[in-house]
Amino acid sequence: MTMLPGPTPKKLGLAIDLDTCVGCNACVTACKGWNDQGYGAPLSDQNPYGSDPSGTFLNRVHSYEVQPPDGPAQVVNFPRSCLHCEAAPCVTVCPTGASYKRAEDGIVLVNEDACIGCGLCAWACPYGARELDQAAGVMKKCTLCVDRIYNDNLPEVDRVPACVRTCPTGARHFGDFADPNSNVSRLSAERGGMELMPELGTMPVNRYLPPREKGVEQTSPLAPLLDIRATGLAGWLDLVLSRF
């Protein structure tokens, strides 16, 4: 199974809008909540009330400061989860076949029953998208909520990943990148959706929509009605109220 399936008819993934993400971490805990009780082993936490807590999360939100050559520094919030790469190195390195890319929709998954927890797939992933669960000893990663998106027990609108459903700003978009007319393909085309670390040849499916350009809007400056110092308040009043 660690053979990659070749081009998949669907390429499901996320378009994440860095111009909209406020870094609220809602997607982080919604993901944790859903996956703690859903697909596979729970996402365990070690020492949760102790001095050195640590747990498994499938989605993390970083915050970067970017310094443009001119203008003030910017802060960009940056969610990071599996990008469901087309040339997923995490899959091919897996010795057990536990890691695989679904032929039908391109979702990269771990078959936890077969995983020996060797960690090699996590080493192979450039994006830190895999975390080995300490309690279960198996590799965990974003499932693209495969147990939601096709789930007949959920109303149609809810058949989207938990992180997408919860994102308060709507910065996360789920869809099929193989379809050029899908929401995500269009957004990515319009907004210049980016691949992360293209130099590593992983061909990620997920796209990041870059922050829009920031700064002062160029509007024509407001011209004073008249020289108030010269004409005084009365002149101003006359002029203003005459236009009323």
Add this chain to the structure above:
Amino acid sequence: MHPAPSVILFTTLSGLGFGFLAFLGAGCLHPASMTAFLLWGLGYALAVGGLLFSTLHLGNPQRAWRAFSQWRTSWLSREGWASVVTLLLLPPVALSDWLGLGWSRLPGMIGAAMCFVTIFTTSMIYAQLKTIPRWNHWITPVLFLAFSGTGGAILAGKVWLAVGGCVVLAAVLVAGWRIGDGRFETVGATMESATGLGSIGKVRVFERGHTAGNYLLREMIFVVGRKHAARLRVIALALAAVVPALILLVAGPHPVAIALAALCHLIGAMAQRWLFFAEAEHVVGLYYGQR
């Protein structure tokens, strides 16, 4: 990368073991009866012991057998096969040596070759990883093979081979460090490419997203102790190559000298392996502003 003891022991012991087994298999030594038993035993103990240590690294070692299934794509799987095949090829010659059966050495010759194939597959587990530029280079298999060959030669008491091996190893080590130190830059992954924000400007971490630890930070973003790297490199070079060569040159193939040289070499190998991991920077560190 986190220099986990299990992985250090795995790669160093099995490297040494397979190297030695290669010498035994190829018939470079002519041990008989109890000596044969002990030497073959030593080779097997090192190789198998090393392999067993590798399972300590697993979250679910009871399923280790599954690791054989993906030989078509996975170097780890291939390594599993190579080591098993190797370990199965050699018993006839071992038995023959021990009991003086005089069987053909052909399986031994093949087994010896397979020992190096095994080492090669092991090295490729690391060398294949584009995410760890320092490893992702042909020097990595060369290094592993050099270690294995040199270690094997030392244990085999082949003074001139061992000394030659030590010289090569030293050169490879130095080359490996020189190449490795520039690899991250050569590959070109940066915080800017990792985040895609380079078109705006220079990127730095403001908040890393979680104050608690996680698997990535423990496993892949090991920065502790790198400051001792320079000193450790000297120690590794000295213990793995220089000192064993000197011992053997001075004392000749005396068993005590061999044992001492081998021990020295092994400790040096372990020091090198610790560095191999500790100095290896995973690109995921870029997300955390660390390498």
Add this chain to the structure above:
Amino acid sequence: MSQPILNLSPAVSDEVRKTTCYMCACRCGINVHLKSGKVSYIEGNRAHPVNKGVLCAKGASGIMQVTAPSRLRAPLRRVGPRGSGAFEEISWDEALALAVSWMKPLRETAPEKLAFFTGRDQSQSLTGWWAQNFGTPNYAAHGGFCSVNMAAGGIYTIGGAFWEFGQPDWDRTKLFVMFGVAEDHDSNPIKIGLGKLKARGARVIGVNPIRTGYNAIADDWLPITPGTDGLLILSLIHCLFEAGKIDLEYLAQWTNAPLLVNDTEGPEKGLILKNAESQPFVIDRRTGNPAPWDGKGVQPDLGAVWDGHRTVFQHMAERYLSPDYAPEAVADRCGIPAARIRALAAELADVAFNQSIEIAQAWTDFRGNRHETMPGRPVSFHAMRGISAHSNGFQTARALHLLQIVLGTVEVPGGYRFKPPYPKPVEAHPTPNFVAVPGKPLSGPHLGYVRGPEQLALKPDGSPARIDKAFSWENPFSAHGLMHMLIPNAHAGDPYRIDTLFLYMANMAWNSSMNTAKVMEMLTDKGPDGDYIIPRIIYSDAYASEMVAYADLILPDTTYLERHDCISLLDRPISEPDAAGDSIRWPVVEPDRDVRCFQTVLLDLGARLGLPGMTNEDGSAKFRDYADYIANHQRRPGVGPLIGFRGNGEAEGRGAPNPDQMQRYIESGGFYQAHVPEEALFYKPWNQAYQDWAVATSFYETPQPYLFSIWSEPMRRFQLAAEGQGAIQPPDHMRARLKQAMDPLPAWYPPFGDEGAEGYPIHALTQRPMDMYHSWGTQNAWLRQIRGMNFLYLPTKVWEAHGFSDGDYARVTSPNGEITVPVAHMAALNENTIWTWNAIGKRKAAWALDEGASEATEGFLLNHLISELLPEKDDGMRWSNSDPVTGQAAWFDLRVRVERVGPRDHSEPAFGPVPRVVPKGEDRA
């Protein structure tokens, strides 16, 4: 091997129960999934008006809250010294009997000796009513240290403010400007709104010293110097006036700009001129003669002068055209270049006046004038504590509303919209009631909106009637009380001593106090007689917070999934501009501990004390529990806590109590909405259709149209008093301050923190993290992994000047104290400002955490640096560190200096562990 076969349609849960989140005060609707009777998953309720399906990081971690090991388990009575942690578990009967034995004598002799203050209370209409029936004047919730400036500034100006009062027209606005907001109570709605703007490509501007979160995604960012927003805003107004880019029609029709200001020297000077019928009037442009302010067809003349009295508009023009407010004059102080201020003014004017919009909806105003359309100016604003938590915050909030008004963008399409029951002018609010009579209830509610000195809560001798000195000369408009002064005043016996401090849901021994270390001492301090200076403390919390350790009696509450609650239109509802709304909580799981819903306990206490309203004629309890109260209590005939399903189940707003009401709410997803008719959706304060609907839906008894108060008469009345007019006079030492603070036109003065700030060149702020709620998020196993410690963020200038590097600590000193804390560098920050996340630092062993938890070792509070009192004045007086108008705690006036101390492994001050009232948490449930 082929791909494993997956079950793509696993059953999600056995059952979904819909209730209301309480991981913060935003009150989102949640679907609680249960498996085998246990909470298995929590998601947002898509139908809910507040969050429309989304949840924040906290809401989605609710499962870790209701299973937290920090949950209190049973009532506790202190047995050792206070603060030592020696408690014994007692039964509820014992606990209630003990409380009654303390309270009953107080009620019979001196009800003011009970001070009942509630923190993050969502049942203020109950808690306030209880205190009123007890008869103590000493009741308030947390608004005084939170954001009363924003609330009162809005009410006194436009009859509403942000959050619960109103919000931007997210669907139509084209330019949105945020002043000093990191998260706010409207957590999810603001994020949803911002998402809408971003999806449309509308423009967002952030005015904030710090560029994180919302400001990070803002298209433009103005790194203002803290405390100077008022100046910036008035400068924007200056630019708009200068260019004549003001909505004259709007000002003439809907504001008091055309009213005349009395110019006659004497007690009426500066008040709005009235006619013989005591009605204000305008000069009709058509006739040049006086005309009623609410006359049909009248065209008020903004420029009128009548008998020497000038219009408010002329006073405005005179003030704001002054060169003092020119961008060039304020730029340095605000830290914003003049050109950028001018550019922002131009952008505001451009969108308001050149990109105006219109909805084809006819409506009739209160004067009877018919309007064929609803024109709109798609500029909107939001502001919160960045403005509020300064000592000039009230005036700054007023200035912001004035900016909205001159742009004509309040209650118009694309602008700012009220949420019912707002708009509500000052006149529609009660005035404070405060006279304590033994054995009797108070004459009315405690909190209200003062219109003049005669409504201050003063004793006959002129001293404050309330323990927090609310509604005194020090802070006349303290509409939410001053919770931050409660403990200091009680400790000082100023204005008098109290006996029992009854606190609910406020972590006053930690993050909600200024000068925390001192407050902890006050709580345990004994007088010369060996008795505690604050004799008794009763506290209700649900968790092992820092405050619990200081109580004598602990009443353990349920968690939010285990109780009934009601988010009521009598209090702080969940309305949207398009619909009035209220909601409930109900026990979706049963408590597994000996805990009780606090509101039920309060009603029980009320009955045991025989309080009116809670007791039947025969002395028995009137209400079984809170749920019973919610359904059956009537505030006025036909008006109760919930507006939905009244009477026979069909009545809305008004109607007899319906025993099935709670069940109907549960079936409806936990909330109810009464939709505003189409014709009433905008121009609400003046829209006949809206006014009629509001009366029908029980918000008013009669229509209440009004004009926006650009010129504030209540403020002027206090200024007059300060000038020596009138019978009720302030103490002399307060006159100058009152004259300045109670300016009837929005004004700016430097924050009081600037006084005595020599040697403390740096501003120090806190921000709310979106993923933590004050102190109580830390007990959450998931959230604390995201944010388990805080750093002090230093701007590049400070970072480099002191040679800081990663891993360093800094010593931060204010006039009040010193802390030593870990630092980090941040470039996207006002160059004279440092900041940290609020309330991440914890006491050791609190919240069932390990003593070595990073929150308690490295984490820290800024509160130690903030004094509840300002430095001594020349006259030897120390005023509270509050806004002089409202008493709002001035958290953000803080000034400090910073020194590098190099690497350390823990923050200072480091306090010893708090005693454990629950065992240390081990594994996750």
